[in-house]
Amino acid sequence: MFSEFIQLTVAGLAVGSIYALIALGFVLIYTSVNVVNFAQGDFAMIGAYFMVSLVVGAHLPWWLALIVAVAATGAAGVLFQLLIFQPVRNRSRNFLPVMIATVGASVFLEQLFLLIYGPIPLQLAPIFAVDSVSIAGVHVYPQYLVIIVVTALMVTLLHWFMEHTRLGKQMQATAQDPDTARLMGIRVAWMAALTFAISTALGGLAGLLIAPVYTVTATMGSSIALKAFAAAIVGGFSSMRGAIVGGLGIGLIETYGATYISGSYRDAYPFIVLIIFLIFRPHGLFGEKVSQKV
Amino acid sequence: MTRPMLKFLPFLLILVLAPLLLPPGRLGSYYLTLMILSLSYSVAALGLTVLLGYSGQISLAQAAFFGIGAYTFSLLTVSLHAGFWISVLAALVLTTGFGLLLGAISLRLDSHYLALVTIGFQIITGLVLNNWTAVTGGANGVANIPRPNIFGFQIDSDLGFYWFSVATLVLAAYLVYRLRHSRMGWALLALREDEIAAAANGISLFWTKILAFAASAFLAAMGGVLFASGALYISPNVFDFYQSVSFFAMTLVGGQESIVGTTLGAWLITFLPEVLRFLHAYYIAVYGLMVVIVVLFMPEGLYGMLLRGVDLFRRRVLGHREALDTDAVPLRADATQTRPVASNTPLLEIRDLAKHFGGIKAVDGISLTVNKGDVAVLIGPNGSGKTTVLNVLSGIYSATRGSIRFKGREITNLASNRINRLGISRTFQNIRLFPEMTALENVAVGCYKTGTVGLAGTLLSRPKGYREEAAAMEKARATLQLLGFVRPDMKAKNLPYGQQRVVEIARAIVSDPALLLLDEPAAGMNHEETQVLSQILYRIHSLGVTMLLIEHDMSFVASVATQAYVMDFGNKISEGSVSQVLTDPAVMTAYLGDEVEYA
Numbered sequence: 001m002f003s004e005f006i007q008l009t010v011a012g013l014a015v016g017s018i019y020a021l022i023a024l025g026f027v028l029i030y031t032s033v034n035v036v037n038f039a040q041g042d043f044a045m046i047g048a049y050f051m052v053s054l055v056v057g058a059h060l061p062w063w064l065a066l067i068v069a070v071a072a073t074g075a076a077g078v079l080f081q082l083l084i085f086q087p088v089r090n091r092s093r094n095f096l097p098v099m100i101a102t103v104g105a106s107v108f109l110e111q112l113f114l115l116i117y118g119p120i121p122l123q124l125a126p127i128f129a130v131d132s133v134s135i136a137g138v139h140v141y142p143q144y145l146v147i148i149v150v151t152a153l154m155v156t157l158l159h160w161f162m163e164h165t166r167l168g169k170q171m172q173a174t175a176q177d178p179d180t181a182r183l184m185g186i187r188v189a190w191m192a193a194l195t196f197a198i199s200t201a202l203g204g205l206a207g208l209l210i211a212p213v214y215t216v217t218a219t220m221g222s223s224i225a226l227k228a229f230a231a232a233i234v235g236g237f238s239s240m241r242g243a244i245v246g247g248l249g250i251g252l253i254e255t256y257g258a259t260y261i262s263g264s265y266r267d268a269y270p271f272i273v274l275i276i277f278l279i280f281r282p283h284g285l286f287g288e289k290v291s292q293k294v
Numbered sequence: 295m296t297r298p299m300l301k302f303l304p305f306l307l308i309l310v311l312a313p314l315l316l317p318p319g320r321l322g323s324y325y326l327t328l329m330i331l332s333l334s335y336s337v338a339a340l341g342l343t344v345l346l347g348y349s350g351q352i353s354l355a356q357a358a359f360f361g362i363g364a365y366t367f368s369l370l371t372v373s374l375h376a377g378f379w380i381s382v383l384a385a386l387v388l389t390t391g392f393g394l395l396l397g398a399i400s401l402r403l404d405s406h407y408l409a410l411v412t413i414g415f416q417i418i419t420g421l422v423l424n425n426w427t428a429v430t431g432g433a434n435g436v437a438n439i440p441r442p443n444i445f446g447f448q449i450d451s452d453l454g455f456y457w458f459s460v461a462t463l464v465l466a467a468y469l470v471y472r473l474r475h476s477r478m479g480w481a482l483l484a485l486r487e488d489e490i491a492a493a494a495n496g497i498s499l500f501w502t503k504i505l506a507f508a509a510s511a512f513l514a515a516m517g518g519v520l521f522a523s524g525a526l527y528i529s530p531n532v533f534d535f536y537q538s539v540s541f542f543a544m545t546l547v548g549g550q551e552s553i554v555g556t557t558l559g560a561w562l563i564t565f566l567p568e569v570l571r572f573l574h575a576y577y578i579a580v581y582g583l584m585v586v587i588v589v590l591f592m593p594e595g596l597y598g599m600l601l602r603g604v605d606l607f608r609r610r611v612l613g614h615r616e617a618l619d620t621d622a623v624p625l626r627a628d629a630t631q632t633r634p635v636a637s638n639t640p641l642l643e644i645r646d647l648a649k650h651f652g653g654i655k656a657v658d659g660i661s662l663t664v665n666k667g668d669v670a671v672l673i674g675p676n677g678s679g680k681t682t683v684l685n686v687l688s689g690i691y692s693a694t695r696g697s698i699r700f701k702g703r704e705i706t707n708l709a710s711n712r713i714n715r716l717g718i719s720r721t722f723q724n725i726r727l728f729p730e731m732t733a734l735e736n737v738a739v740g741c742y743k744t745g746t747v748g749l750a751g752t753l754l755s756r757p758k759g760y761r762e763e764a765a766a767m768e769k770a771r772a773t774l775q776l777l778g779f780v781r782p783d784m785k786a787k788n789l790p791y792g793q794q795r796v797v798e799i800a801r802a803i804v805s806d807p808a809l810l811l812l813d814e815p816a817a818g819m820n821h822e823e824t825q826v827l828s829q830i831l832y833r834i835h836s837l838g839v840t841m842l843l844i845e846h847d848m849s850f851v852a853s854v855a856t857q858a859y860v861m862d863f864g865n866k867i868s869e870g871s872v873s874q875v876l877t878d879p880a881v882m883t884a885y886l887g888d889e890v891e892y893a
Contacts, residue, residue: 036409084586084590087590087591088590097546097589097590097593098590099352099409100542100543100546100585100589101585101586101589101590103539103542103585104543104582104583104584104585104586104589105582105586106582107536107539107578107579107581107582107585108579108582108583108586109582110582111576111578111579111582112579115576115579226413226417229410229413230410230414233407233410237407264421264425265421265425267417267421268417268418268421271413271414271415271417271418272418274410274411274414275399275411275414275415278399278407278410278411279399
């Protein structure tokens with residue numbers, strides 16, 4: 001009973017880490033260009049497919065494949081930004097078309113990868129080829145531990161980058177006020193591209209980490225992304241800390257709910273949590289209440 | 295049927311006659327099936343025309359409502375053997391109920407959050423349809439759904455059902471058309487364009503949003519019933535998230551604000567797979583790409599582009615010009631007018647009013663009285679809290695403490711639209727017009743609150759509704775004429791700054807308010823424009839409207855105001871006539887600093 005609970009907690013935290021990585025991507029893009037990127041989850045799918053190609057196809061060692069796959073996903077993200085956001089960046093007030101365009105882009109990307117890789121789900125071997133490790137008598141799946149550790153490392157690295165490097169500060173400044181940032185000599189267009197690169201690379205990392213747990217399919221990203229989206233909202237949507245806490249929380253609730261309440265509604269729990277939040281605490285856990293300026 | 299509705303006639307004829315042009319045999323009947331499908335989609339997509347196109351709210355759950363309607367209808371007729379029409383009624387009522395629920399949740403949310411809640415609703419609905427096997431039949435779906443029976447005449451053939459679907463679409467289009475061209479329609483558009491300005495014109499954001507969601511769900515249910523009865527079989531996968539995106543695409547691709555455009559969009563997206571069939575597996579990718587391109591580069595949709603082309607043709611080739619309103623009363627800077635004298639009856643009494651933002655005391659215990667017939671002015675250095683006073687007065691901010699009485703009635707912290715309905719109108723410091731509406735429509739929105747015909751009356755074409763709308767338009771035109779405005783049919787966003795200001799003032803006075811609040815009306819105007827503005831204010835004053843304005847231009851203040859109040863750091867530091875307060879040492883200190891300090 002207790003060991004089952006620990007196993008579920010590890011699994012929940014691992015899935016939650018994936019949500020947190022993608023939620024971070026949502027938050028970074030939202031705070032910088034004020035638009036929700038509905039294709040965010042597809043970069044998880046892209047990262048996973050890249051990883052499959054590099055490991056299974058090109059026989060790279062997993063650590064090298066991981067770095068290349070993440071970097072390539074980031075590059076795809078920059079391309080995406082140039083094609084979808086750059087043309088309409090000055091159409092300020094009306095975010096709706098851009099948002100729908102990202103939905104359209106998501107459909108396009110999924111179909112594109114479906115055509116390239118075919119409809120049969122692909123398998124990716126876990127990084128450590130062991131079925132389970134035993135920690136204090138509790139058996140856990142090692143890939144879960146990999147996910148949790150890598151996510152923790154990435155989040156620390158991201159925090160250090162944002163808070164303690166010049167580039168990170170410039171990125172933050174651009175997100176807060178692009179016009180002033182431009183006056184300060186910051187290359188705003190570069191910062192926007194960098195934001196997309198980081199956000200989508202985080203998504204790609206999430207995808208290739210979770211790939212051994214699920215299978216790699218063209219639609220794997222969109223279902224994860226919807227929950228990550230819920231996590232970002234629960235966290236407050238403008239806070240990196242919120243995205244992480246929200247992601248882990250949603251992961252845990254989903255895993256506990258699926259085991260203790262009902263498995264067939266597994267996918268509904270994140271949204272039930274979300275709706276409860278939206279009714280009682282719409283600005284999320286760490287979000288600021290922004291009053292409308294008149 | 296009114297004359298403007300006649301423009302739909304050609305489209306209706308095409309729809310009715312279309313089946314006669316189909317090739318014979320299996321291909322023809324396959325196309326007929328698709329056409330029936332596209333009609334049911336059109337009806338549901340019209341719901342998004344109301345919700346997205348008119349009211350500017352976003353919903354990615356239209357397929358969920360479509361599904362709830364279809365399932366309610368099918369389960370009642372198939373599992374409970376209920377009658378066709380009673381089941382239709384139940385489907386409409388239940389789905390609209392869910393629409394109200396989602397609308398109520400959405401009230402506190404905007405944009406992205408709203409999109410997300412609707413996605414959540416869509417996914418939960420999908421899960422329930424799939425997993426509640428005992429009732430919905432799970433993935434097996436529901437079969438043997440009946441076709442309608444009208445006055446004992448059973449419609450079983452596909453062709454008959456097609457015409458039945460056309461009739462349903464006509465009904466839906468009529469409802470949407472009536473809604474759009476009524477005061478409810480103005481309210482929906484105003485909500486989309488500017489919520490704060492809408493509320494300041496007496497529009498209840500609460501009821502208008504609820505109306506938009508309910509109407510959208512209602513139309514989705516109509517479409518859902520049509521779909522179920524047309525296809526004879528339904529299963530959960532028809533009502534998933536991608537169908538919602540598809541509805542969205544229909545509305546956007548066709549033209550989100552147009553009934554014809556949406557119908558066209560539904561038709562296009564249903565038939566697109568057929569047209570793109572030569573692309574084989576690529577077609578969904580191409581479809582996604584087309585959505586991206588249309589949405590990013592044709593914001594008005596295909597039909598909108600077409601209309602714009604026709605318009606351009608008329609202006610460029612046929613030489614149509616914008617009509618100027620020659621009946622407008624010209625304004626001259628040197629005109630003299632008789633103005634009413636202020637009475638001693640207090641109209642507005644503010645007692646110890648305070649508004650704190652966290653630790654910042656923007657307004658900290660101010661008291662002032664505006665008498666009937668006054669033109670009172672609130673002056674003070676930047677950041678002294680003047681605009682905050684106006685915002686608390688008009689219900690945009692809630693007061694931290696203190697009381698506001700209007701005509702002897704306590705109005706502190708009432709909602710913006712309620713305050714407006716009691717007879718207080720306002721303009722905004724940074725003009726808040728409804729940019730995509732014409733000047734005349736903007737002013738007509740000001741008449742919204744004087745209308746008496748409700749939703750039922752509107753949809754049933756109650757003659758009184760038409761009369762009131764015509765009267766409102768006439769009043770709006772007359773008010774613009776009174777203020778010397780000559781371009782009633784131009785979109786507000788295309789007007790020059792000074793003219794926008796005039797339209798905003800017209801919108802505020804069209805409903806004959808007792809008190810008019812003006813927040814820096816002369817800001818950004820040159821000397822000549824400012825003088826014209828004083829003429830406008832004289833005209834309004836001579837109509838018997840009491841005014842409270844905020845202004846920095848002292849010569850303007852001296853020419854219009856009968857009473858002045860001076861604020862500094864959230865407190866009132868002086869009051870009296872304009873010349874009195876301007877010579878008050880406290881006021882001079884506030885503006886120029888302490889003499890001793892600079893000596």
